[in-house]
Amino acid sequence: MKDRIVHTLQELRRYALSKDCEVALSYHEEDSYLIRFANSAISLNTNEHLIRLEITAYADKRRASYALITNLDEIDEMKRGIDTAVDMAAHTQPLAYQPTIPLFSETFIDEDGYDPDLAQISNTRRLEYFNQAVRGLENDQIRLSGIFSSGANTLAMINTRSEHFQYFKTSDAQVTAVLSHERLKWEVSAEGSAQNVSELEPARLRSELRFLLERYQNDAAQQLPLGKYDIVFGPAATADMISFMNWIGFNGGLMKRGFSFLSEEQVGEKVFSAKFTLLDDPDRPETFPFKRDFTGMERRPFPLFQRGVFQGFVWSQDDADEFSAPPSGHTVSHKSLVLQGGEAPVSALEELVRMPRENDLLYIPFLHYMNIVNPSKGIITASSRFGALLLKKDGTVAIPYNVRLTQSLLDIFGDRMAWLSKSCVPYNTSQSYEKRNPTAVIVPVFMRVNDLEISHSNASY
Amino acid sequence: MLGQIKEHLERIKGAGATYVDARWYPFEQQNYLLMWNGNLKQNSSSRESGLGIRVLYNGAWGFSASSDLSSMGALFDKAFDNARLAAERVTFPVRLAEKDALQAKFTSPSNIDPFSVPLAEKVAFLRDMDEKLNQKGVFQRMSDMFFIRKHIVFADSEGSEIEKLITEVFASLQVTGLDSQGESHKREYRLARHGASTRGWESIERQRFSENAERIVKEMNQVLVADDCPKEDRSVILLPGIMYLQTHETIGHALELDRILGYELAYAGGSFVTLEDFGSLRYGSAKLSARADGSLPNSPGSFGYDDDGVACKNTVLIDKGILVGAITGRQMVEEANVKAKRTIFDGSGGCNRAASFYRAPIERMTNINIDPGEDGSLEDIVRITEKGIILDGDRSWSIGSNREQFHFGTEIGWLVEDGQITRVVRNPTYKGETLKFWNSLSKVGDESTWEVAYVDNCGKGQPNQVMQLGHGVPVCRFDNVRIGE
Numbered sequence: 001m002k003d004r005i006v007h008t009l010q011e012l013r014r015y016a017l018s019k020d021c022e023v024a025l026s027y028h029e030e031d032s033y034l035i036r037f038a039n040s041a042i043s044l045n046t047n048e049h050l051i052r053l054e055i056t057a058y059a060d061k062r063r064a065s066y067a068l069i070t071n072l073d074e075i076d077e078m079k080r081g082i083d084t085a086v087d088m089a090a091h092t093q094p095l096a097y098q099p100t101i102p103l104f105s106e107t108f109i110d111e112d113g114y115d116p117d118l119a120q121i122s123n124t125r126r127l128e129y130f131n132q133a134v135r136g137l138e139n140d141q142i143r144l145s146g147i148f149s150s151g152a153n154t155l156a157m158i159n160t161r162s163e164h165f166q167y168f169k170t171s172d173a174q175v176t177a178v179l180s181h182e183r184l185k186w187e188v189s190a191e192g193s194a195q196n197v198s199e200l201e202p203a204r205l206r207s208e209l210r211f212l213l214e215r216y217q218n219d220a221a222q223q224l225p226l227g228k229y230d231i232v233f234g235p236a237a238t239a240d241m242i243s244f245m246n247w248i249g250f251n252g253g254l255m256k257r258g259f260s261f262l263s264e265e266q267v268g269e270k271v272f273s274a275k276f277t278l279l280d281d282p283d284r285p286e287t288f289p290f291k292r293d294f295t296g297m298e299r300r301p302f303p304l305f306q307r308g309v310f311q312g313f314v315w316s317q318d319d320a321d322e323f324s325a326p327p328s329g330h331t332v333s334h335k336s337l338v339l340q341g342g343e344a345p346v347s348a349l350e351e352l353v354r355m356p357r358e359n360d361l362l363y364i365p366f367l368h369y370m371n372i373v374n375p376s377k378g379i380i381t382a383s384s385r386f387g388a389l390l391l392k393k394d395g396t397v398a399i400p401y402n403v404r405l406t407q408s409l410l411d412i413f414g415d416r417m418a419w420l421s422k423s424c425v426p427y428n429t430s431q432s433y434e435k436r437n438p439t440a441v442i443v444p445v446f447m448r449v450n451d452l453e454i455s456h457s458n459a460s461y
Numbered sequence: 462m463l464g465q466i467k468e469h470l471e472r473i474k475g476a477g478a479t480y481v482d483a484r485w486y487p488f489e490q491q492n493y494l495l496m497w498n499g500n501l502k503q504n505s506s507s508r509e510s511g512l513g514i515r516v517l518y519n520g521a522w523g524f525s526a527s528s529d530l531s532s533m534g535a536l537f538d539k540a541f542d543n544a545r546l547a548a549e550r551v552t553f554p555v556r557l558a559e560k561d562a563l564q565a566k567f568t569s570p571s572n573i574d575p576f577s578v579p580l581a582e583k584v585a586f587l588r589d590m591d592e593k594l595n596q597k598g599v600f601q602r603m604s605d606m607f608f609i610r611k612h613i614v615f616a617d618s619e620g621s622e623i624e625k626l627i628t629e630v631f632a633s634l635q636v637t638g639l640d641s642q643g644e645s646h647k648r649e650y651r652l653a654r655h656g657a658s659t660r661g662w663e664s665i666e667r668q669r670f671s672e673n674a675e676r677i678v679k680e681m682n683q684v685l686v687a688d689d690c691p692k693e694d695r696s697v698i699l700l701p702g703i704m705y706l707q708t709h710e711t712i713g714h715a716l717e718l719d720r721i722l723g724y725e726l727a728y729a730g731g732s733f734v735t736l737e738d739f740g741s742l743r744y745g746s747a748k749l750s751a752r753a754d755g756s757l758p759n760s761p762g763s764f765g766y767d768d769d770g771v772a773c774k775n776t777v778l779i780d781k782g783i784l785v786g787a788i789t790g791r792q793m794v795e796e797a798n799v800k801a802k803r804t805i806f807d808g809s810g811g812c813n814r815a816a817s818f819y820r821a822p823i824e825r826m827t828n829i830n831i832d833p834g835e836d837g838s839l840e841d842i843v844r845i846t847e848k849g850i851i852l853d854g855d856r857s858w859s860i861g862s863n864r865e866q867f868h869f870g871t872e873i874g875w876l877v878e879d880g881q882i883t884r885v886v887r888n889p890t891y892k893g894e895t896l897k898f899w900n901s902l903s904k905v906g907d908e909s910t911w912e913v914a915y916v917d918n919c920g921k922g923q924p925n926q927v928m929q930l931g932h933g934v935p936v937c938r939f940d941n942v943r944i945g946e
Contacts, residue, residue, distance in 0.1 A: 035547075036923055038724040042547035046524035046924070047539060048819045050511075069509035071529040084506065091580045093501045093588065123546040131550075143552075145727035147923050178727040185733075185863060187726060257601050258637055258645035322500070368730065371857040373870045374888060376644035381859045381868045385730075402861060404868060404892075406946065432924035455946055456866055456892060 001154075002109075005029070006165060008072055009158045015079050016160050021086045022058040022101060024159035026294070027051070030436035031119065032151040035126050037177075040144045045123070052435060053078055057085035061095045064088035097322050102157075102295040104164035110291055113170035115196035119152035121173070126150065132202035133177050133190070137209055146177040146189075153436045157294060166296065170288050171195065172438035174428040177205050178386065179213060185461040186221075186399070188212035188387040189366065191236065193428030193440050195285055211350055212387045221399040224362070224390065224457045230418070230450045231405075232352060232391075234365030239427035239441040241367070241380065241409060242278065242337055248375040249409070250304050250312075252328075253319030261378030261410060262310060271410070272308040273417035277340040279303045280314065280330070281442075286426035287336035288438040293317075297329040304337075334439040341444045342420030352446055353391060361391040361448070362400065378409040383456075404456035411452070418448040462487075462530075466512070466616055469537040473516055474618040478541060480517040480557060482617035484768060486510050486818040489611035490576055496587040496604050499595070503605075504580075511818040514540040520554025521547035526819035553799075557791040558809045560771050562620035567765025570758050571628040571661030575608040578662050586667065593674040594636050598682040600645070601637035606630070606665070607917060609929070613818075621770035629761045629929055631917045632665050634674050640685045646887060648681035648872050649854055650674070653701065654759045654913040654931075664759075683885040684873050690889040692945035696849035696877075696903070697891050698842055698938045703871050704831070705914035705932035706855045711895045712744075712751050713829040713932075714921075715864035716778055716786070718793040720824075722800070728923050730862035733895065734784065736801040742784040745899030748834055751779040753788050755811055755827035760913050760931030762828035764814070771811040773827060782900075788812045788824050816926035823922050828913065830933035834905025839936045842904045849877035850944055852889055868892040874944075891944045898939055906936035 009025055016023040029051045036044040054067040055078075066085035070077055126148045134144050150173040158165040175192035190208035194200050233241075248260050255262060262271065280302040282289035291299055295317045303311040313325075314335070320327040346352050352363065367382035383404045390398040426440040466483045473481045488510050495503035511528035514537050523544025527536050587604045594602035609629040616622050635649040650673035658664055699707060719725060720732045734742070755773025757763050766772050769791045778786040787797075787806070790813030794806035815822040836842055843851070854872025861867065874889030875882045913933045920927050 032924070034924055036727075037550075038726065039552055039722070040550070041552040042521055042550045043724055044522050044524060044821055045543040045547040046526075046821055047543065048526045048924075050526075050528060050819060064504040065506075067505065067507040069507075069511060069528045071531075073529070073531065081508075088504060088506065088580060091584075092504045093496075093584050095500050095502075097500070123543065127546060127549060143723065145723065147727060149923070176727050180723070180726050180731075182723070185731060187862075189727070258639055263643075318502075368862045369859045371859040373857045373868075373890065374644070376642075381857065383859065383861045383866070385862045404859075404861070404866065406868060433920065433927060456868070458861065458865060461863075 002167060004072055005154065005156050006167065008075065009156055009165060011075065012078055012082060013158050013160060016082050019086070021082065022160050023082055023085065024056045024102060025157065026054040027156040028435050029154040030151060032436050034147055034149045037130065037144050037146045040138050053081060055081050055085040057089035058099060058101050059089045061098055062089045062092050063095060063099050064092050100295070100317050100321050101161050102159055103161045104166060104296040105162070107164040108292050109167045111169045113195055113285060113288060114152065115171045117197040118150060118173055118194060119171035121150055121197060129200060129202050130177065133205040134179065134209065135206065137179060137213060141182050142179050142213065143182055144177065144179060147175070149174045149432065151436055153438060166292055168290060170438060172288055172430065173200065174430050175205065177209060179209055186216055187385065188216055191428065193286065193426045195288060208349065215389060215397055216399055219397045219399050221401060221461070223459050224400045224403055224454060226454055226457055228451045228453055229362040230359060230448065231362045231364055231452050233447045233449065234363065235425050235427040235443050235445055236366040237364050238339065238443040238447050239429055240370055241412060242339055242441050242443060243429055244370065244372065244380060245409065246335065248372055248378060250314055252313035252315040252325055253323065255313055256323050259375045261376055266310050267312050269310055270308045271310045272305055272413040273415055274307045275342050275417050275420055276305055276308045276413050278305045279338050280335045281338045282336045284336055284338055284442060286442060287440045289336040290332045293329045293331045295327065295331050297327060299329040302328065333437050338442040339444060341422045341424045344419040344421045344446065346421050347423030347445050353397060357391060357393050359393045363389040363391060373406060379406065380409060381406040401458035401461055403454045403458065405452060406455045407452055412449050416450045416452065418450050420444040421446040463614060463616065465533055469534060470616060470618045473537050473541050476541065478516050478518050478544065480618055482515050482615065484513045484815065484818055485614045487612045487614065489817065492576065492608040494583055494587060494606045496591050498602055499591050501584060512536060513815065513818040515821055516540040516544040517555055518544035519548035520551045522555060522821065523547055524821040553796055555792050556795040558794050560769065560791060560809060563766065563770060563772065564622045565766060567625045569627045570659040572659055573662035574610065574628060575630050575662040576610055586665070590634055590670055590674055593671055594634060594678060596678045598638045598685060599636045599678060600639050603635040606632045615768065615770055617770055623766045623770055625765055627764055628660055630660060630662060630664050631915060634670065634677060636678055636681050638681050638685045640887065646681060646684045647856065648677040648684065650677050651914065653915070658759045660759055680873055684887045687885040687887040690874055690886040690945040694941050695944055696846050696938055696940045697942045697944065698846065698849055698851040698877070698936060700851060700853040700936055701912045701914055701934050702853040703855055703869065704934040704937055706858055707869065708829055708831055708932050708934055709916060710858060710860045711864055711867055712778065713826045715895065716788050717824045718787040718789045718797055721787065722793055722796055729921050730864070733863045733865040736797055736805065738784050739805045740785060743782050743900065744779050744784045744896065745782045746902040747782045748905045749779055749782050749899055749902050750832040752777050752830050752832065753810060753812060753827050754830050757828045757913065757931065757933060760828045761915055761917070761929035762826060762931035767811045767813045768815050768822035769809060769813040771809045773811045776810045788826055790822070790824050793824060814928060816928050820924060820926045823926070825921065825928045826919065826930045828931040828933055831935060831937065833908045833911040833935045835907060836904040837907055838909050839906060842906060842936060842938050843877055843882060844880045846877045846938065847879060849938070850889065851875040851877060851882065852891065864895055866894045889944060890946060891942050892946060893942055898942065901939045901941055902937055903940045904938035910936035
C-alpha cells in the first residue's frame, strides 16, 4: 500500500511540474473503528475508511488549498484538484509575507508506531476487552458507557520542490469505560491509551472502576461548601489543562495575536512552580509522535518550561513566516507534550486514598467542558466529573457533588503546586473531529495544588 | 447509483436485517476564506462524496462508510457485520417509531449559489471589511466566510427516497484590542438573519456588515477603557448575541432525548431532565416558551427531512414554562415511551442528523427558539430595570455535565441603573443553575428584538460530529443573577 500511495503522490507531483505549478500534496488515510457503549449495550458499531488529499498551491505570495475525499483509483480527480488549487491561488490575494514552501532534503519514513495487530483488532476482541474491563461490575442500576476507538493513520507528503517524500504510519486505540448510576446519575470512569496491542490493559481498567464503584456505592455524598481546597488532579484533568497551553500559552503565533498569558519578555523568566518541567518530546512513542514536522524539519525534545522557567515559544512555519521568527519544528498536527513527574511516591488511587494527610484533599480526576475565560490571564473554567473524591484528613472518604473551578493556569501550575507524583502515564487526548489524529499527553498520575477556589458546588449529582 | 443502493437495501433486509438505510452524498462542497490583519490566511475549498450505510439487526446498529463506491456490496456487508457484533450486547433492543415512507425533495432557499460567486468578489468583500475594521485601537482584525453546499440522497428499506440540496452561508467580523494592562478584548459580529430572508450569497448584505464593522470597533474601544465588571447580583439582559448560546447550552443540549436517555454519558454528558419531568417540570417562568422549529426557512437548522427520513417539524419544548417536548428521532422516542410507561412522544420530532456521509445520525438541534414576548423593545426593558447589566457576545462558555449549571463570559456589558444605561464594563461574566436561571426570566422582548443566530460548530457524539443549526431568540431579562466571577 505504501508503494501505491507514494507512486500516486509522485505521479501527481509530475503532473504539477508538467504544468509548471508549485504545489504541496498531503495524503491522509484513516481506517477507523469505533464501538460505542451506552446503557450497557453497544449503541453504535462503526467503521470508516477515508482517504483525503489536501493540495496547497503557491504562486509567489499567493496561496490556496483544495481538499478532497477520494480513493487511489481516482487519479484524474486528484489532478483536477491540483488544477483547482492552482486556479484558486492564481486569483487570490497575495499575503504580506513570503510563505515558505517545504523542501524535503531526504525521504523520511516512520512506521515505528504502527502495530498491525492493533490496527486490525477484530470486532470480537474489542468487545471481549470491554467485557473483561467491566466483568461483574454492571447491574440493573450500574450501566456501562464508553468507547473503544482504534485504527490506523497514514500521512504522506510530497511537493514540487524535491522528489523526496515523508511517510508516517501509526496505529492507536483510545478506550473510555464509564459506569454510571441510572437513577442517582453519578459516573465513574477509567481510560486507556495504546499504540500497540500489548498496551491494552482491561484488567487495569477493571481495577480502577471497581475501586471507584466501591467508594461511590458506600461513601456518603455531600455538597461541598464554597471556598478554597487543596486539590489533587488526576491525569485527565492535568492533561486537559496542559493541552490548553497549546492555545493560550507557548504558541508563538497566538502570543503575537494577543491570545496568550505569556509574553516574549517572559522567556527565561520563572513563570510556574520549580516543580513544573514541560517539554515536547517526540522520542516518547506513547504520544504518537512526529519525528519530522510537515516541512521536513527534524524534531528533537524541545523544552518549554524547565523548573518553572519559560524556555520559549513554538512556531509553526506559517507563523514563523508571518512574524519573522525561527521555525521550531512545530508544523505538526499535534505535539508530544510531557510533564515530568515529581517526587511523590503515589501511583494509584488506592495509594492516594491511603496516604496520610494533614488536611482534606479534593480529588478531581476529570475536568468537563473546559473553556478560556480570559486568555491574557490564563483563566480557565471547568467542572469536575467522573469520580471525584473528598479525602478527609481523618482518613475517611466522601463523594463530592460536582464543583466548578474558575482559575488561572498561572495559579494552578504556579507556587500553589504542592507535589507531582513520580509515576507518569500517557493520557489519550484524541478527538475524532475531522481527520483521525491520535494524540496523548504524558503527565504525572497525580498533581496536588493547594488553595484553589471552588466557585460553584452542585446540590446533588 | 440509486438503483444499486436499492438492490443492496433489499439484499441486506432479505438477509435478516430489521431496517437498512443509505445516505449517498454525490457531493459536499465547502469553501472557507479568512482574512486576518489584511492577510488572506485561509483560502481553502474541499469536495467530498461517499456513502454511509446503517443497518439495524436484532435491536442493534451497525454503520459503515466509504468514499470508494467500487465495492458497494462489501460496504453494506461491513455495516451488517458491525450490527451483528453489536447485537451481542443489547439491553434495550432498538425499535423505530412509525413514519411515512416519503418520496420527497428539499432545496434550501437560496437566490445566489455562493459557489458560483467568483473568488475575486469574495476576496474583495473581505478586503473591504478588513479596511473598515482597521481603525484606531484595533490590534487584530478578522473577517471570514464559510460556505457549504451538499447534495444528499437518502433511501431506506421502508421505501423512503429523499433528495436534499442544502446551501449554507456563514460570515463574521471580529476585532481584538489590548487594554492598558495588555489584556485582550474581542468584539464580534456574526451574520444573523431577520425576517423572511434566504440562505444564499445574497444574505451577506454589504451595508449591514459595514454598519456592524463600525459598531464592533466602537464597542471594543469602549471596553478597552472600561472598569472591570462588578461582582454582585443583578438583572442580566441578554442580547441575541449571547441569548442564543444560553438557549443552545441549557435548553437545546439539555433536551436532546439521547442525552436524557444516557446515550452521551461517556462523552458530552447527560441531562438533569428525567422522563418523569415531561408534562410537569417547571423549567422556566411562565414567560418562557421554547420550540424546536425545523420549519424556519432561513436557518441552517432547517433541512426538510432528517436522516431517519422524517419531515422536519415545529415542536413545542417548553410551554409557558412547563417542559413538554424534546429533541427527538425515531429510536429514542420509542425507548423513552417504553421506559416512561406512558406516551410522552407521539412519533419522531425529525431531529436525527449526521454531519457527513461518514457519520451515523444522532439527535441534533434544529432551530431551538424562544418565542418572542410582550415586553417591548430593548429600550422598553431597560427602562423598567432598576439594577442590571446588558450582555452581548460570547467569549467563553462552560456547562456542567448534566447541563445543570453554567458559566458564561461575554464580550461587553453595559450597566443599567434606574432605567438608564450608565457605563460599559469589561470582562463581564455570569453564572447560574439552569432551572433557577430560567425561572428568573422576567422580561421577554417582542418580535422587534427577535433574530435567528446560527451555530456552525456544534460538536457532539463519538465519533465527533460538527453540526450547523440555528436559534431564533429575543432579548430576555433574568433577575438576581451572579455576575463578575
